[in-house]
Amino acid sequence: MPAALAGLTVIDLTSFVPGPYASMLLADLGARVIQVEPPGGDPSRSLPYRRGDDSALHAWIGRGKSSLVLDLKTTADRDRLFELVAVADIVIEGFAPGAAHRLGVDYEACQRVNPRIIYCSIAAVGDSAESVGVPGHDLDSVARAGVLDQLRDAAGSVISAGPLFGDISAGLHAAVGILAAVHYRERTGIGQRVGVSLLGGALAMAAPQLVKALAGAVPEPGKDLNLGGDPAYRAYRARDGRWFVLAGLETRFWEKVCRLLGRDELIELRQSDPSRVARELENLFATQDRDAWAALLEHEGVCFGPVNPLSEVAADARIVESGLLADSRLNSPIHLSATPPDSSRPAPSLDERLEET
Numbered sequence: 611m612p613a614a615l616a617g618l619t620v621i622d623l624t625s626f627v628p629g630p631y632a633s634m635l636l637a638d639l640g641a642r643v644i645q646v647e648p649p650g651g652d653p654s655r656s657l658p659y660r661r662g663d664d665s666a667l668h669a670w671i672g673r674g675k676s677s678l679v680l681d682l683k684t685t686a687d688r689d690r691l692f693e694l695v696a697v698a699d700i701v702i703e704g705f706a707p708g709a710a711h712r713l714g715v716d717y718e719a720c721q722r723v724n725p726r727i728i729y730c731s732i733a734a735v736g737d738s739a740e741s742v743g744v745p746g747h748d749l750d751s752v753a754r755a756g757v758l759d760q761l762r763d764a765a766g767s768v769i770s771a772g773p774l775f776g777d778i779s780a781g782l783h784a785a786v787g788i789l790a791a792v793h794y795r796e797r798t799g800i801g802q803r804v805g806v807s808l809l810g811g812a813l814a815m816a817a818p819q820l821v822k823a824l825a826g827a828v829p830e831p832g833k834d835l836n837l838g839g840d841p842a843y844r845a846y847r848a849r850d851g852r853w854f855v856l857a858g859l860e861t862r863f864w865e866k867v868c869r870l871l872g873r874d875e876l877i878e879l880r881q882s883d884p885s886r887v888a889r890e891l892e893n894l895f896a897t898q899d900r901d902a903w904a905a906l907l908e909h910e911g912v913c914f915g916p917v918n919p920l921s922e923v924a925a926d927a928r929i930v931e932s933g934l935l936a937d938s939r940l941n942s943p944i945h946l947s948a949t950p951p952d953s954s955r956p957a958p959s960l961d962e963r964l965e966e967t
Contacts, residue, residue, distance in 0.1 A: 613640020
C-alpha cells in the first residue's frame with residue numbers, strides 16, 4: 611500500500627533542526643523530500659558527535675531525504691531550484707530574516723513559478739512588522755517564552771536546557787500547518803504560505819504554565835503541581851543518588867503507591883499537608899537504592915519512571931518494548947495502522963539522490 615504522503619514532493623531549503631525536523635516527519639510518512647544544501651553542505655553535517663562519516667544529528671534528522679547542492683546566489687542554480695519548485699508541492703525555508711527575498715526565492719517568487727505551491731517559512735519571531743529582521747535561535751526563544759525560568763538548579767541559577775524545545779516544537783507546528791494547507795489545496799486548488807516561529811513553538815511548550823501566570827497565579831517551585839508541589843507528581847532521590855519520578859495524579863494511583871510503600875496514612879495528607887508528605891517520602895526513598903524501588907513499583911500499574919541518563923535511555927525496557935528506539939535508530943513516534951511511517955531510510959551523503967519508495 612502506498613505511504614500516507616506518497617506523491618507529495620517537498621523542497622527543504624532549511625538547515626540544523628526546525629525545518630529538517632518538519633521535513634523528516636513528512637519523509638517518514640512517504641513524501642519525497644529534497645534537501646537543498648549550500649556548497650559545503652548543511653552545517654549540521656559538521657557538528658561533533660559523529661556517526662560514521664556523518665554527524666549524529668544529521669544522520670537522524672536527514673533520514674529518508676535526497677540531497678541537492680545548489681548555490682542560490684547564482685542565477686543558474688536558482689533556475690534549477692525553480693525547475694523543482696514548478697513540479698513540487700511544498701517548499702520549506704528558514705533563512706535569516708530577509709535572506710529569502712534577497713536571494714529571490716521568497717513566497718512570491720515561488721508562487722509565480724507554481725501558483726499551487728505551499729510555502730512554509732520558519733522564522734525566529736514571526737511575521738509582524740516589528741519582527742521582520744529579528745534573528746534568533748532555540749535558546750533565546752525558550753528564554754523569552756519563560757521555559758528557562760522553570761529550569762533552575764538548587765541555587766536558583768538558570769540551566770541551559772539540553773532539549774531543543776523551541777526548535778522541535780516549531781518543526782512540529784510547521785508539519786501540522788503544511789498538512790493543513792495540503793488538505794485545503796486538495797479541496798480548493800489554492801496554495802498558500804504557512805508561517806511558524808521558534809518563539810511560537812517555545813510559547814506552546816511553556817503554555818501549560820504560562821496560562822496560570824496569565825490568570826494571575828505565578829507558578830512557584832515547591833507549590834505548583836508541575837514544579838514539585840504535589841508529592842504524587844514529583845522527582846525523588848534514592849539512596850544511591852539516582853533519581854526517579856512518581857507521576858500518579860489520579861487518586862487511585864496515589865492510593866496504590868502509598869499502600870505498596872506501607873504508608874497508608876499519607877493518602878489523606880496529600881491534600882492537607884503536601885509538604886509533610888514530600889518530606890516523608892524523601893526520607894523513605896533515601897533508605898534504598900533506585901533499583902529496589904523500581905522492583906517494587908515498576909510493574910504494579912502506577913505511574914513510575916526512572917530519570918534515565920542519556921546513556922541508559924536505549925536500554926530502558928519500556929522504550930525497547932515500544933519500538934520507538936531500535937538498533938540505535940529513533941523511529942517515528944507516529945503510528946498509522948494502514949500506512950505506517952518508514953524511519954529506516956538513511957540520511958543521504960552530500961548531493962546524493964535516494965531512490966523513491
